[in-house]
Amino acid sequence: MKQERILFVTGRLAEFSLRGVLDKLAPQVGFEFEVVVLNVQVAALMHVPLILRRLTVPPDTDWVMLPGLCKGDLQTLTDHFGIPFKRGPKDHFDLPEYFGQADRPPKDLSRFDIEILAEINHAPFLTDEEILRQADHYRDNGADLIDVGCVPGDSWSRTGEIVKMLIDAGHRISIDSFERTEVEAAVASGAELILSCNHANLDWVSKLGVEVVAIPDVPSDFESLHAIVEELTKQGTPFRIDPILEPIGYGFAASLERYYRARKEFPDTEIMMGIGNLTELTEVDTAGMNVLLAALCQELKIHSVLATEVINWARSTIGEFNHARRLVKYAIDNQTLPKHVEYQLVMLRDPKLKELGSEALANLAAQIRDPNYRIFAEENALHVMNRDGYWKGTDPFELFDQFQAANQKDLDASHAFYLGYEMSKAMTALTLGKQYKQDQPLNWGFLTQAETSALERRRGQGEDTQCGPR
Known part of the structure; x- marks a missing residue:
C-alpha cells in the first residue's frame, strides 16, 4: 500500500x-x-x-x-x-x-567541553570543615576543579596544608594568589593551576612547572597579554589566557570584545573566562546569565570558566552553569535552538501551563460528591471545591473563611494546615506563572525539592488510603 x-x-x-x-x-x-x-x-x-x-x-x-x-x-x-x-x-x-506518538526520546545532555573552576572565596577565613563542605558542594553540582581563593595582601601559612587536604579528599585544585609563599606551597602540595600570571609575578611563577592563567597587566591593556604570552611560550610554561570579563558599568561590552579579539589573535590557545564579575556583581537571577555566558564560551571555544557562589542570588551558579554548558553544547552540535531540550534552567516560570478552563472547572465542581477539597490555580484565581461548594478568588484567607463556614466540622488542625500549605503553593504558582498541581511540588527546574504527598503521609500513618486530597 x-x-x-x-x-x-x-x-x-x-x-x-x-x-x-x-x-x-x-x-x-x-x-x-x-x-x-x-x-x-x-x-x-x-x-x-x-x-x-x-x-x-x-x-x-x-x-x-x-x-x-x-x-x-x-x-x-x-x-x-x-x-x-x-x-x-x-x-x-x-x-x-x-501524529499520536507522544513519547519523545530523551536528549543526550551528557556532553560538554567547558571546564568549571569553582572558587572557595576567602578560604583563609573559613574552617577546614567549611572548606571541605564547600568543595564537596561545588563538585556535587558540576565543578571540575576547586580554586582556593586567598586574601590579597595577606600571606596564609596553611595554603599547602589545605591544598593537600582537598586533594586527599579527591579534588583537583588551583590556587588563586599573587603571594609567592602561598603559591609555592600550593604547587608543592599538588595544585595544578595558578591564577594568575602577569608582569607582576611572571619572573617566578613561570618557573614552578605548572599551568598558569595569563592575564593582562590591567584589563584594558590587551597588548601586555601578548608580551606575557610570548615570555611564557619562550620558557615552555603551559598556560591559558583570560582577557578579564568586566562588570556592567565598568567596561563590560569592551571586555566581551577582548574575548573575540583573543580568539582571533590566539586561535590555538586555551582561554578562560571569570564569570563572577557578572553573576556576583549584577543584581539579577543568574540562570539566564549563565546560559548566555556558556553560549559565548561555546561559540568562542573558551574551554574553562571561573565561578563562585558568594552572594545569595548567585548561590546556585555552579549548578546552573553545569546545566547551561550541556544545553549549549547540545544546541550547537545539533544545529538546533536551545529550546525544548530540557527544562532544568526554566526555574522562575514554567515552560507551558495546562489549564482546565472555566467550563471544565464548573463541570467538575458540579460532579463532586465527597468532602475532599480540590484546589486549582488558573485564570488568575484560586479555585477550591468539594461537595459543599465551589469558591474562587485571589485572597486565600477570604477563601478559607468561606469554605470553613460551609462545613466547620470538616476542618481539624492538620487538615487546615494542609489546605493552607497547598493554597500558599497555588498562590505562588499564580504569581509567577507556574503550573500548580495539588499534592505535588512546584517545578523549580534542577532546584525542585521532592515532597511527600498527603496521600503518602496518610498511608505511612496507617490512615484511610482511599481518599485523595481532602
Missing part, C-alpha cells in the same frame, strides 16, 4: 531539527515526507500570501503541513494548489503528539 506523502513547510532556523524529528517520526507513523524551506528565518512569520508567492509543491504530494502559527485562510492555498493544507502544532517538537 502506498504511503501518503506529506510536504512540511518551514523556515531556515527550524529545518535541521525538523528533519531530525521527521526522520524518526515518519517510519513510526507510516508516511513519506519532504521538507521545503521558504526564504524566511522564522517559520512562525509565514503567512498565506507569502506562501502563494514562494511555494512550489512537488509532484505526488498528498497534503501540506504548515507551521501552527502561520497566518491566513488555508482554503486559499488548498484551492490554488489543489491539495489540502493544514496547520501543524505551534512547535515542530510537538509533531509526535500531533
